[in-house]
Amino acid sequence: MDCLNEHCLNAQRLITPFINNELSMTELEGFLAHVKECPVCREELEVYYALLTAIKLLDEDKEMSNNFTEELNRKIRSCEEHIRRNKRNKVNRRIVFSLVVFGVTIISSLSIRKLSEIPAAPTKPPYILRYSGIPRRYDPMYRIRTDYDALASDYVTKVKEGRLEFYRKNREEYEIVRQIYVNQRELLEIDNKENTD
Structure with a gap:
């Protein structure tokens, strides 16, 4: 139970940064995974989200929504989609990087082969020099x-x-x-x- 409380305390500490979009990608991923599993933290997130969003809307003189839970669900889905896109981009970047490295390796090996096929410069001149240095x-x-x-x-x-x-x-x-x-x-x-x- 201590581990659960420790995880819950960490998640509750990240509720406000989550609402304000201040979490890093790894923190966001861990936070969303915990909120999906833990109903207590999910309920706390809904309460905080409703309060902070209502205060923000009152400060900006905007109309308040009646369904904060639906807005929270949309925000969670958009964050999950953002995480998936980020992971896909990382995989794509790694694939592109490995293809570039592979291409550079192939090109350099071909150019090295071409360099090795270049004949060496002749060490002896095509004419014979005598003692006087005249051909x-x-x-x-x-x-x-x-x-x-x-x-x-x-x-x-x-x-x-x-x-x-x-x-x-x-x-x-x-x-x-x-x-x-x-x-x-x-x-x-x-x-x-x-x-x-």
Whole structure:
């Protein structure tokens, strides 16, 4: 019985704030649940509601209603509807929040996958730098080596064809190229002999 009295005292303390619409949502929910269960508190609420509403109407010079119980029932129903709407809104907010979190997770995972598919920047330039820092096609030393190899092969082919005029004009250069060619021929012959043995 002490628990019932304690609950009743708490409910009776909340009657005036209920009539003045000053209760929080949790207090309002607990208060309405108790008033539905306890006939003593319900009767007390009806008495207080009739008194406070009558005083308020007299102060404002408005007509008084003959049926305060019906007005109280309407107020209780509207408060219960307000509580249901509030709970529904909380559930809807949680659902929307979870959908937003899910969507953000999906989008971020897709964007991370796209970022991982981006090729890495090349670490080596597409051209080869020499000691001078000049790309190969502009390097004068490379050009000289390439030209020398081309000249040597030209000399050899022209000598083989028997162009003596070319030999007479470029005798010094020919001797250098001829020596290289002879050395290469000898090396090839030695390799061939070793392979056949």
